Amino acid sequence: xxxxxxxxxxxxxxxxxxxxxxxxxxxxxxxxxxxxxxxxxxxxxxxxxxxxxxxxxxxxxxxxxxxxxxxxxxxxxxxxxxxxxxxxxxxxxxxxxxxx
Amino acid sequence: xxxxxxxxxxxxxxxxxxxxxxxxxxxxxxxxxxxxxxxxxxxxxxxxxxxxxxxxxxxxxxxxxxxxxxxxxxxxxxxxxxxxxxxxxxxxxxxxxxxxxxxxxxxxxxxxxxxxxxxxxxxxxxxxxxxxxxxxxxxxxxxxxxxxxxxxxxxxxxxxxxxxxxxxx
Amino acid sequence: xxxxxxxxxxxxxxxxxxxxxxxxxxxxxxxxxxxxxxxxxxxxxxxxxxxxxxxxxxxxxxxxxxxxxxxxxxxxxxxxxxxxxxxxxxxxxxxxxxxxxxxxxxxxxxxxxxxxxxxxxxxxxxxxxxxxxxxxxxxxxxxxxxxxxxxxxxxxxxxxxxxxxxxxxxxxxxxxxxxxxxxxxxxxxxxxxxxxxxxxxxxxxxxxxxxxxxxxxxxxxxxxxxxxxxxxxxxxxxxxxxxxxxxxxxxxxxxxxxxxxxxxxxxxxxxxxxxxxxxxxxxxxxxxxxxxxxxxxxxxxxxxxxxxxxxxxxxxxxxxxxxxxxxxxxxxxxxxxxxxxxxxxxxxxxxxxxxxxxxxxxxxxxxxxxxxxxxxxxxxxxxxxxxxxxxxxxxxxxxxxxxxxxxxxxxxxxxxxxxxxxxxxxxxxxxxxxxxxxxxxxxxxxxxxxxxxxxxxxxxxxxxxxxxxxxxxxxxxxxxxxxxxxxxxxxxxxxxx
Numbered sequence: 001x002x003x004x005x006x007x008x009x010x011x012x013x014x015x016x017x018x019x020x021x022x023x024x025x026x027x028x029x030x031x032x033x034x035x036x037x038x039x040x041x042x043x044x045x046x047x048x049x050x051x052x053x054x055x056x057x058x059x060x061x062x063x064x065x066x067x068x069x070x071x072x073x074x075x076x077x078x079x080x081x082x083x084x085x086x087x088x089x090x091x092x093x094x095x096x097x098x099x100x
Numbered sequence: 101x102x103x104x105x106x107x108x109x110x111x112x113x114x115x116x117x118x119x120x121x122x123x124x125x126x127x128x129x130x131x132x133x134x135x136x137x138x139x140x141x142x143x144x145x146x147x148x149x150x151x152x153x154x155x156x157x158x159x160x161x162x163x164x165x166x167x168x169x170x171x172x173x174x175x176x177x178x179x180x181x182x183x184x185x186x187x188x189x190x191x192x193x194x195x196x197x198x199x200x201x202x203x204x205x206x207x208x209x210x211x212x213x214x215x216x217x218x219x220x221x222x223x224x225x226x227x228x229x230x231x232x233x234x235x236x237x238x239x240x241x242x243x244x245x246x247x248x249x250x251x252x253x254x255x256x257x258x259x260x261x262x263x264x265x266x267x268x269x
Numbered sequence: 270x271x272x273x274x275x276x277x278x279x280x281x282x283x284x285x286x287x288x289x290x291x292x293x294x295x296x297x298x299x300x301x302x303x304x305x306x307x308x309x310x311x312x313x314x315x316x317x318x319x320x321x322x323x324x325x326x327x328x329x330x331x332x333x334x335x336x337x338x339x340x341x342x343x344x345x346x347x348x349x350x351x352x353x354x355x356x357x358x359x360x361x362x363x364x365x366x367x368x369x370x371x372x373x374x375x376x377x378x379x380x381x382x383x384x385x386x387x388x389x390x391x392x393x394x395x396x397x398x399x400x401x402x403x404x405x406x407x408x409x410x411x412x413x414x415x416x417x418x419x420x421x422x423x424x425x426x427x428x429x430x431x432x433x434x435x436x437x438x439x440x441x442x443x444x445x446x447x448x449x450x451x452x453x454x455x456x457x458x459x460x461x462x463x464x465x466x467x468x469x470x471x472x473x474x475x476x477x478x479x480x481x482x483x484x485x486x487x488x489x490x491x492x493x494x495x496x497x498x499x500x501x502x503x504x505x506x507x508x509x510x511x512x513x514x515x516x517x518x519x520x521x522x523x524x525x526x527x528x529x530x531x532x533x534x535x536x537x538x539x540x541x542x543x544x545x546x547x548x549x550x551x552x553x554x555x556x557x558x559x560x561x562x563x564x565x566x567x568x569x570x571x572x573x574x575x576x577x578x579x580x581x582x583x584x585x586x587x588x589x590x591x592x593x594x595x596x597x598x599x600x601x602x603x604x605x606x607x608x609x610x611x612x613x614x615x616x617x618x619x620x621x622x623x624x625x626x627x628x629x630x631x632x633x634x635x636x637x638x639x640x641x642x643x644x645x646x647x648x649x650x651x652x653x654x655x656x657x658x659x660x661x662x663x664x665x666x667x668x669x670x671x672x673x674x675x676x677x678x679x680x681x682x683x684x685x686x687x688x689x690x691x692x693x694x695x696x697x698x699x700x701x702x703x704x705x706x707x708x709x710x711x712x713x714x715x716x717x718x719x720x721x722x723x724x725x726x727x728x729x730x731x732x733x734x735x736x737x738x739x740x741x742x743x744x745x746x747x748x749x750x751x752x753x754x755x756x757x758x759x760x761x762x763x764x765x766x
Contacts, residue, residue: 002108004217007145008210008452009203010112014119014138015445016202020195021123022438029173030128031434033135036166037119038441040142042448043158049452051149052217056231057457058448059151060240061399063232065444066161067247068406071254072437073166075410077173078258079417079429084177086423206478213475215452238270242277242334246391246403249288250410253384256295257414260377261429 007048014041028080032073039069108148115141124192132171139163153229277333280340282322283348287387290315291380298376305375309363312379313356316386320352330763336458337397339529339763343607344393346759347525350614351393354518355386357622360734361510366633367419368508378418385411385514389522396533396763398447398457401526402440405490408522409436412515416507428506435499436489443486449479459534460764466535476553484558487530490523491592494566504585509632512581513625516588520595521614528599528607531555533764560600564694567593571701580628580638583705584621587664590702591617597695598679601686604760609678611756616671616745620663623738627657630735634725643709645717650725652732654713656739661706663742666699671745678753 014037021034043062050058118137125131139162146155236244278285293315294308301307323345330341359382362368368375388407395401413436417429451457453475454465465471488496504512535555570590577583595617598610630653631646632638647654663672676699683692745752 001102002105002148004215005210006108006112007149009207010115010145012206012210013116013199013203015206016199017116017119017123018441019202019438020199022434023198024195025123027128028430028434029170029177030123030131032173032437033122033131033170035434035437035441036135036162036170037122037138038438039444040138040162042441042444044142044145045445045448046451047146047149047151047154049215049217049448049455051151052215053452053455054218055455056228056235057455058451059154059228060232060235061447061451061457062151062154063157063236064243064247064399064403066157068250068403068440070161070165071250071410072406072433073169074254074258075261075413076430076433076437077169078262079413079426079433080173081176081262082417083423083426083430086426209474209478213453213472214470216470217452238274239335240337241274242337243397243399243403246400246407249291249384249387250403250407252291253381253407253410253414256377257381257410260374261414261417261426 004048004052008045011041011044011048014038014044028083029077032076032080036069036073039065104148107144111141111144111148114138115145124195128174132167132174135170136163136167139167150228152227153232274334277338280326280329280331280333281338283319283326283352284387284390286315286319286322287383287390290319291383291387294376294380294383298374298380303374305369305379306363308376308379309359312383313359315383316352316356316359319386319390320349320356323348323352327759330761332396332763336460337395337400338391339394339396341394341763342759342761343529343763344525346611346756347393347521347614348390350521350618351386351389351518354514354521354618354622355382357626357734357738358382358510358514358518361513361622361626361629364730364734365508365510365629367629368510373418378415381411381415382514385415386518389518392522393525393529395526396459396529398450398459398462401530402444402447405443405486405526406440408490408519409440412511412519415511415514416503418511419506419508422506424506425508428503432499432503435496439486439489439496442482446479446482446484446486449475449482453479459530462534463536463764467537473553480553480555481558483530484562487523487527488562491520491527491596492589493562493592493596494569494589497566497570497589500589501582501585504588505579505581509581509625509629512585513622513629516584516625517614517618517621520588520592521618524595524599524610524614528610529762531559531599532607532762536765556600556602559596560688560691563593563596563600564691565593566590566596567695567698571698571705575701575705577705578640580640580643580709583640583709584624584628587702587705588621590698591621591664593698594676594679594695597683597688597691600688600691601682603682603686604757605682605685607760607762608753608756609675609682611759612678612749612753613675615752615756616663616675616742619738619741619745620660620670620672623660623735623742624657624664626734626738627653627660630727630731631725634727640709640712643712645720645722646712647714648718648722650727653725653727653735656735658710658713659739659742661709663746665703665706669743669746671742671749673746674749674752 018034018037022031046058046062115138118134121134122131143155143158327345332339385408388404391404395404413433416432417426419425453471454462492500567590570586574583574586595610595613598606663670666672666676680692
């Protein structure tokens with residue numbers, strides 16, 4: 001039998017990989033992929049709690065996270081494409097007309 | 101070690117390895133494809149947690165929708181033929197250090213916490229689709245409707261932002 | 270169940286009105302092409318109807334849609350603030366040259382203004398962590414799109430990209446926090462969460478971790494330091510009408526949501542009945558975290574504003590500082606603090622929108638938002654310069670303007686509850702803010718006096734909107750009784766006595 005903590009540990013690892021991707025990578029699309037990793041780890045936590053607590057609330061929440069993630073990805077990629085038309089780059093480093 | 105244990109370790113390994121490739125790979129196409137494996141592994145874990153319908157949804161939305169979208173993004177913003185697909189990467193060692201620091205803190209907190217949970221139900225899993233459908237139409241009606249507004253907004257918004265503007269009349 | 274849903278729909282008219290207006294704006298834009306002013310007037314009418322329904326709700330205190338959403342006097346107050354801001358923003362948008370240059374379709378622009386307003390109304394009443402998340406996302410997605418609306422200029426889509434990346438990361442953190450809280454309590458409803466924590470036995474360390482992650486999400490919405498990095502770039506890159514909208518309404522909604530979550534979630538009914546203060550439960554003193562963030566927010570906001578030369582950026586940092594002042598009201602943990610925040614928001618609405626409006630008008634006329642281009646403005650456009658000066662005085666918090674009343678009640682609430690050091694930090698910060706507001710003032714009236722000035726012409730509608738904003742700013746500074754009464758009557762959060 002797998003204890004709950006194993007699932008939580010796995011999701012914590014996935015979450016931190018996602019956070020590092022967001023902090024360290026410069027390509028906007030990879031940053032979005034890292035954000036999807038973070039959301040997946042959240043979903044895993046919710047489903048694990050839902051199963052071990054024996055109530056469906058956590059599972060229901062995940063459906064909404066999926067929906068919003070899809071919406072966010074669509075808008076995010078549209079913005080990346082619009083920016084690419086203007087500047088021909090998706091590297092966050094090169095996007096810096098504006099500073100402090 | 102039972103079959104479920106073996107499956108858990110199998111999926112967990114795939115998830116962690118492929119997630120690391122997503123973040124650390126120099127090639128954006130590799131990143132996109134290993135994201136596919138992460139999504140698959142997480143869907144497998146959902147099945148182990150008795151969430152069958154959710155696992156299918158995960159495949160449909162993440163693999164069928166979001167990942168394809170990402171791949172389109174990669175293709176539209178990179179001139180695949182002329183420019184090499186390498187993207188700036190990060191030093192493995194410091195990144196691994198930060199990852200293990202964050203993960204370590206979280207795992208530490210989780211281990212000392214008393215979660216007060218019941219043991220996982222065993223036996224034949226019950227299909228969840230019917231119950232989920234009923235809940236969407238009753239107690240979860242308001243979030244369901246709000247989610248539909250969110251999707252409407254995202255649909256129109258993405259079209260507006262990505263569309264080429266006509267020249268001023 | 271069906272009866273319960275039908276009953277809920279009856280109390281949900283403002284939001285339903287906005288959904289109908291949203292769909293109508295999109296459809297009408299498809300049928301009647303290139304008539305943005307027509308769509309703007311439909312949207313405006315819809316906002317007024319929604320406002321009428323909101324005012325009808327005052328005094329109601331119910332929980333609807335299976336405890337997903339709450340209508341109480343606390344949310345009614347914030348809904349009024351948000352709808353008023355939206356009405357002003359639609360007015361600004363109808364006049365803005367930046368938007369009405371024929372280069373882009375505006376029908377959808379107004380639709381997104383409505384969807385953002387809808388998201389913010391939902392934020393004020395959400396009583397379930399899922400509804401909180403969804404309403405934050407509805408607001409954020411609409412604002413990502415609106416921030417990138419001038420997409421032919423690179424900085425607008427750049428601002429939009431930064432905004433969505435920071436936004437998505439912070440909502441990921443918020444979700445992780447929510448998932449831990451769900452694991453601890455087994456529920457997403459904040460009233461149930463409160464019950465479980467009251468019973469005791471919830472692990473404190475995990476509770477703190479969950480709340481720190483959630484504060485990242487809330488802090489992003491109210492642009493509290495250190496989650497404010499997106500603010501200056503987005504405020505500068507977005508169309509100025511949207512900047513004004515974000516700086517007032519989005520903050521109000523964020524505060525309403527944060528206050529409801531913390532006050533309901535960690536409320537101890539036994540101790541609060543005795544001394545009138547909310548006592549925290551489970552050993553978790555969340556207000557200390559807010560106090561630290563509040564000091565950081567106002568100090569960094571004010572000190573960075575000193576160096577800014579672009580007025581949009583300067584006002585962005587000044588709005589960060591104002592969020593810091595308002596967070597002090599949350600720290601106090603009593604009704605006096607909440608009503609002080611409400612009074613502050615009501616005054617902040619007029620003065621901040623006014624300042625952005627004048628910056629928009631001047632940018633439309635002289636094509637610059639730079640502080641140096643305001644030299645001699647007092648002679649080129651005396652009326653607008655004087656009005657701008659009034660808004661700046663009010664933002665500093667000097668009498669006889671509305672800003673003074675807002676600060677007065679806030680500091681009074683702090684001192685009455687013994688947070689003297691925090692009040693002193695707040696006052697010192699106001700002094701710093703005086704410095705950069707005076708810089709604008711000096712440029713307008715004391716520079717370039719000798720040279721000939723070409724007067725700038727404004728249309729009557731510009732004067733009307735400016736007066737609509739400046740008159741409340743002055744009147745609320747002298748005759749503030751009704752506002753204070755309204756705010757003090759509106760502190761009732763459902764479930765808290």
